[in-house]
Amino acid sequence: MSSPPPSPDILLKRLKTFDFLQGLDGDSLNRLAQNAVWKVFASDAVVFWDGDVESNLYFLQYGSLKVLKTAPDGRTQVLRFIRAGEIFNEVGVLAKRPNPASAVALEESGLWLIPRAELEGIVLAHPEVAMQIIENMADKIIELVTLATDLSLKTVEARLIKILLEQAEGDLIERRRWSNQAELAARLGTVPDVLRRAMRELTKAGLIAIDRHQIWILNRPELEARATPPPE
Amino acid sequence: MSSPPPSPDILLKRLKTFDFLQGLDGDSLNRLAQNAVWKVFASDAVVFWDGDVESNLYFLQYGSLKVLKTAPDGRTQVLRFIRAGEIFNEVGVLAKRPNPASAVALEESGLWLIPRAELEGIVLAHPEVAMQIIENMADKIIELVTLATDLSLKTVEARLIKILLEQAEGDLIERRRWSNQAELAARLGTVPDVLRRAMRELTKAGLIAIDRHQIWILNRPELEARATPPPE
DNA sequence: CCCAAAAGCCGACAAATGTCGGGTCGGAAG
DNA sequence: CTTCCGACCCGACATTTGTCGGCTTTTGGG
Numbered sequence: 005m006s007s008p009p010p011s012p013d014i015l016l017k018r019l020k021t022f023d024f025l026q027g028l029d030g031d032s033l034n035r036l037a038q039n040a041v042w043k044v045f046a047s048d049a050v051v052f053w054d055g056d057v058e059s060n061l062y063f064l065q066y067g068s069l070k071v072l073k074t075a076p077d078g079r080t081q082v083l084r085f086i087r088a089g090e091i092f093n094e095v096g097v098l099a100k101r102p103n104p105a106s107a108v109a110l111e112e113s114g115l116w117l118i119p120r121a122e123l124e125g126i127v128l129a130h131p132e133v134a135m136q137i138i139e140n141m142a143d144k145i146i147e148l149v150t151l152a153t154d155l156s157l158k159t160v161e162a163r164l165i166k167i168l169l170e171q172a173e174g175d176l177i178e179r180r181r182w183s184n185q186a187e188l189a190a191r192l193g194t195v196p197d198v199l200r201r202a203m204r205e206l207t208k209a210g211l212i213a214i215d216r217h218q219i220w221i222l223n224r225p226e227l228e229a230r231a232t233p234p235p236e
Numbered sequence: 237m238s239s240p241p242p243s244p245d246i247l248l249k250r251l252k253t254f255d256f257l258q259g260l261d262g263d264s265l266n267r268l269a270q271n272a273v274w275k276v277f278a279s280d281a282v283v284f285w286d287g288d289v290e291s292n293l294y295f296l297q298y299g300s301l302k303v304l305k306t307a308p309d310g311r312t313q314v315l316r317f318i319r320a321g322e323i324f325n326e327v328g329v330l331a332k333r334p335n336p337a338s339a340v341a342l343e344e345s346g347l348w349l350i351p352r353a354e355l356e357g358i359v360l361a362h363p364e365v366a367m368q369i370i371e372n373m374a375d376k377i378i379e380l381v382t383l384a385t386d387l388s389l390k391t392v393e394a395r396l397i398k399i400l401l402e403q404a405e406g407d408l409i410e411r412r413r414w415s416n417q418a419e420l421a422a423r424l425g426t427v428p429d430v431l432r433r434a435m436r437e438l439t440k441a442g443l444i445a446i447d448r449h450q451i452w453i454l455n456r457p458e459l460e461a462r463a464t465p466p467p468e
Numbered sequence: 469c470c471c472a473a474a475a476g477c478c479g480a481c482a483a484a485t486g487t488c489g490g491g492t493c494g495g496a497a498g
Numbered sequence: 499c500t501t502c503c504g505a506c507c508c509g510a511c512a513t514t515t516g517t518c519g520g521c522t523t524t525t526g527g528g
Contacts (some may be wrong), residue, residue, distance in 0.1 A: 073381065075389040076464055079486095083381060098367070099374030104381040127367070131359065134366035135330070141373045142331030148380035149305065149315060149336040155387045156425035157307040159484070184505070193388035198485055200507070216494085216506090232308055391514070417476070430515060432477070448476090448524075 024091060024136050032126050041117040047182075051107040051115070058096040058103055060117040064088055067113025068182075072190065073105045082191040084147060085110075094137055097123060110182040155193050158231075161202045163192045165231040168212065168221065175221040206230075256323060256368050264358050273349040279414070283339040283347070290328040290335055292349040296320050299345025300414075304422065305337045314423040316379060317342075326369055329355060342414040387425050390463075393434045395424045397463040400444070400453065407453040438462075 025033065041060075045051055045067075052058050054073060069086040083105055086092055096103050097120050127134050154163055167188075171177050189199040206212045211227045213220045221227060257265065273292075277283055277299075284290050286305060301318040315337055318324055328335050329352050359366050386395055399420075403409050421431040438444045443459045445452045453459060 073385040073389075075385070077389075079389055081385050081388040083384065094370070095374045095377055099371040101374055101378060104378045105385075128363040131361070131363050131366055134363055134370065135359070137370060138326070138366065138373065139331040141370065141377065142327045142333055144377055145327055145373065145380065146333060146336045148377065148384060152315065152380060152384040152387060153305040153307070153313050153337075155384060156313040157305075157309075157311055161484095186505085195486060196506085197487075197508090201485090204507090427516060428476080429478090429517075433515090436477095 024140070025133060028126065028130060028133065032130070036118060036122050036126065039119055039122050041119075042114070043117060044112065044114045045109040047109055047111050049109045051109060051113075052093070052096075052103055054103055054106045056096070056103050057100070058093055059100075059120040060093065061091060061097045061120070061123050062093050063091050063116040063118065065114045065116060067115075068110045069107050069113060070110055070187070070191075071105050071107050079195070080190050081193050082187070083151065084144075085191075091140075094141055098127065098137065110187075160192060160194050160198055161205070162231045164199065164202050165206070165227055167191065168219065169224070169228065169231075172221055175224065177219040177221075179217055179219065256372070257365060260358065260362060260365065264362070268350060268354055268358065271351055271354045273351075274346070275349060276344065276346045277341040279341055279343050281341045283341060283345075284325070284328075284335055286335055286338040288328070288335045289332070290325055291332075291352040292325065293323060293329045293352070293355050294325050295323050295348040295350065297346045297348060299347075300342045301339050301345060302342055302419070302423075303337050303339050311427070312422050313425050314419070315383065316376075317423075323372075326373055330359065330369065342419075392424060392426050392430055393437065394463045396431065396434050397438070397459055399423065400451065401456070401460065401463075404453055407456065409451040409453075411449055411451065 025036075040063075051062070051069060064086055066088050068088065069092075070082050071084050071086065071092075072080045072082045074080045086107070092107070093103070095101050097118075127137065154166070158166075168177060185196045185199055189196045192199060203212070203214060206227070207214055209226075209230075211221070211223045211230070213222055257268075272295075283294070283301060296318055298320050300320065301324075302314050303316050303318065303324075304312050304314045306312045318339070324339070325335070327333055329350075359369065386398070390398075400409060417428045417431055421428045424431060435444070435446060438459070439446055441458075441462075443453070443455045443462070445454055
């Protein structure tokens with residue numbers, strides 16, 4: 005089922021097209037590519053655990069992951085999704101902190117592990133790269149601020165509407181094999197039953213339509229309005 | 237009421253003792269100090285607004301701030317507190333993103349504004365400084381991850397206990413003028429009434445004792461136990 | 469010292485969220 | 499083709515959180 009391990013050349017080609025490393029000389033890139041390790045994770049496999057001290061930077065070549073945290077009682081909160089082409093674990097690799105969350109493959113995923121030793125040298129020698137990393141982290145901070153305030157200040161319904169509007173292409177949302185109710189609920193910070201309730205109410209109100217494989221947005225303006233309660 | 241404006245020399249002295257800028261040569265520090273702007277904010281004054289594009293790095297010399305986000309319906313979530321000696325707004329200054337939240341003075345506060353132009357040059361020329369900033373941002377990411385998951389997965393009571401245990405010096409917590417119920421509730425992501433309820437229950441259970449100016453922790457082990465529900 | 473405004477207190481109620489038991493249905497495995 | 503399992507559906511109920519009106523206490527300015 006898994007693809008043949010790609011040679012470092014493929015990574016090298018990818019690295020060259022990568023914002024993150026713009027402006028690096030060929031030598032450095034080459035060295036990075038040569039030292040990177042290729043790994044494939046099956047669906048539902050854990051890439052790293054909350055609390056691990058991980059000293060690699062990850063680059064997701066194909067597939068997709070979720071980043072989540074689990075409470076002792078078993079409930080989980082998904083913090084974000086990672087899609088092909090993204091890097092992650094800046095926190096672990098550069099700041100040497102334990103991972104604040106776990107990462108799990110949503111489908112079979114192939115990724116490159118770039119060891120700290122290589123990366124560190126490059127960052128210190130190439131401040132532009134450091135700057136890129138800083139911008140990257142800034143974006144994550146912004147996303148987390150948004151997540152925290154949404155969890156605190158918005159209802160499940162409002163959060164659901166927001167994610168529907170974000171994910172819609174046109175007025176249609178494909179329900180992938182792994183974006184089932186349980187996953188979506190974890191992303192919203194709630195449980196499947198509550199999610200279903202919210203969906204049913206939106207359906208009853210004629211704002212969306214649902215079947216097993218997709219969701220349609222029937223009335224975008226009203227849906228948006230419903231996500232932002234009376235600003236009085 | 238406000239102190240006389242300190243000369244840049246004072247900032248210079250401070251900068252020298254600052255992790256953040258360890259390893260910088262005197263010249264660079266001097267230039268930073270000379271170009272910094274001094275400002276004093278009264279209690280409750282807004283240092284910057286959610287959405288502002290702010291191009292200064294801030295250094296809090298004295299006083300304290302809260303960072304928060306307000307919902308259209310008026311409720312607010314406090315994201316973190318800033319105490320004297322901390323820097324903030326890395327996001328705005330280096331990543332050029334709009335502020336994801338507002339900052340408000342909890343008491344009279346004096347701070348230095350370091351303009352982007354100065355800082356940027358230094359970061360590009362001194363990768364160690366960039367590395368410090370990265371670590372700083374990593375810590376904030378970790379805090380935000382914790383905040384988001386706590387909001388999602390823990391009850392108000394558990395969050396209250398956590399904050400009490402964090403803030404206690406020995407088994408005593410001083411209630412500062414600005415850490416009243418409304419502020420504490422905003423930090424916990426709830427409303428004063430709910431907070432009071434949780435406090436009353438902890439009091440009834442004999443775990444804490446409250447008077448107008450302080451809170452005592454009477455039974456730390458049981459308090460801790462109560463914050464982590466059955467791990468079954 | 470006195471008074472007004474703010475902060476805190478309280479009970480009762482309302483809304484949102486979480487839990488449970490049991491049912492239905494479609495697709496994958498045999 | 500049949501069976502089985504997991505995902506989904508559903509109503510009823512429990513718990514947590516938020517809201518309201520009104521009362522008491524504290525505090526700070528005049």
